[in-house]
Amino acid sequence: MSERVLVIGSNGQIGTELVAALRLQYGQSNVIASDLKLPLVANEPFATLDALDKTALYNLVKKENITIIYLLAAMLSATAEQQPAFAWKLNMESLFNVLELAKEKHIKQIYWPSSIAVFGPTTPRTNTPQYTIMEPSTIYGISKQTGERWCEWYYNKHQVDVRSLRYPGLISYTAAPGGGTTDYAVHIFYEARKNNTYTSFLDADTALPMLYMDDAIRATLEIMNADSSKIKIRSAYNIGGISFTPAQIATEIQKHIPNFTINYMPDFRQQIANSWPQSIDDSYASNDWGWKHKYNLQEIVGIMLANIK
Ligand code: NAD
Ligand code: AKB
Secondary structure: OOOOEEEEOOOOHHHHHHHHHHHHHHOHHHEEEEEOOOOOOOOOOEEEOOOOOHHHHHHHHHHOOOOEEEEOOOOOHHHHHHOHHHHHHHHHHHHHHHHHHHHOOOOOEEEOOEEHHHOOOOOOOOOEOOOOOOOOOOHHHHHHHHHHHHHHHHHHHHOOOEEOEEEOEEEOOOOOOOOOOOOHHHHHHHHHHHHOEEEEOOOOOOOEEEEEHHHHHHHHHHHHHOOHHHOOOOOOEEOOOEEEOHHHHHHHHHOOOOOOEEEEOOOHHHHHHHOOOOOEOOHHHHHHHOOOOOOOHHHHHHHHHHHOO
16 A cells, blocks of 8 residues: 655645655655645645644544655744744644654654754854754754754654755745745846846855755655665754855856846845855765765756746
8 A cells, every 4th residue: 555645834845846746656646735725726635734733633644544744844044033932833843743643653754854054153164064063043943953853862762763854955946935044046036037136135155055956855755765774864864965155146147147137235144144054064865875966056047047937
């Protein structure tokens, strides 16, 4: 019998593409998309679900015979700094709800994404190692670091098969990003197409690690499909891809749109970006389950501009 998969937070930047990829693997009817609100485009099977409502979650898992949960509902870095108390509640309680379901053997596997936000200003910023100083300075980062510790604890104490990746900034054109610090690297393409100009909320030379969405989805499926014996890290794996600055992505865009211009007006997100790694050492993911990114900056810019009209 096929696995039955529930994606929580399916209407977001990642969920929109992850649901499609999961349906290719498991079959359309075996992947239930769910979110607080209905999707803009029909996405059946779909259920309205609040990840904080433990009873509703339990009922849905039972009704649909769910075996695997992908928990994507969360508040991202920039928005979380504006609503710290609710961000903490959403990011932590939703995770506990699914970890407890697995502990009680109602489901058998969980995917929960972490982030480069687990690192902080005291972390070495280039080629940031898997194991290093982690003193995150944002509520989002603190919630992700705490979540990682809980995931590892549930694995060690209760054999919960939970797997996680520390995504860098993700670049895609299917759904808009949801309130992060790396969002500029998506917004810039829409503004380039619409107005030929972009005002960046990060300074010209702010380097951050990034990944094209296809690579991120592939990494997610690879870690989830890997034999359990290969998953040696049950907190979350570093995964890297590329690294670039606003000035560098602008230069690449100018190769397609020669009159494109960029201005810089850094806001509170600059401080968040300054506390994050500039590039990531993902050798543990490579060695343990064969991770390797595919898309470089040139390719990403070409794909984004080809798909945004
Ligand atoms: P997003 O903000 O685009 O999507 C989140 C979705 O969750 C939204 O559709 C929202 O409606 C839904 N949601 C919010 N509260 C909910 C609730 N109570 N119940 C059910 N659904 C709820 O986020 P995303 O970019 O798709 O990120 C998904 C996960 O990946 C998050 O955990 C995020 O921290 C992590 N992540 C994302 C990135 C990135 O660059 N996109 C990078 C690192 C980590
Ligand atoms: C954000 O900027 O908050 C996210 C992330 C890197 O976790 N894109």
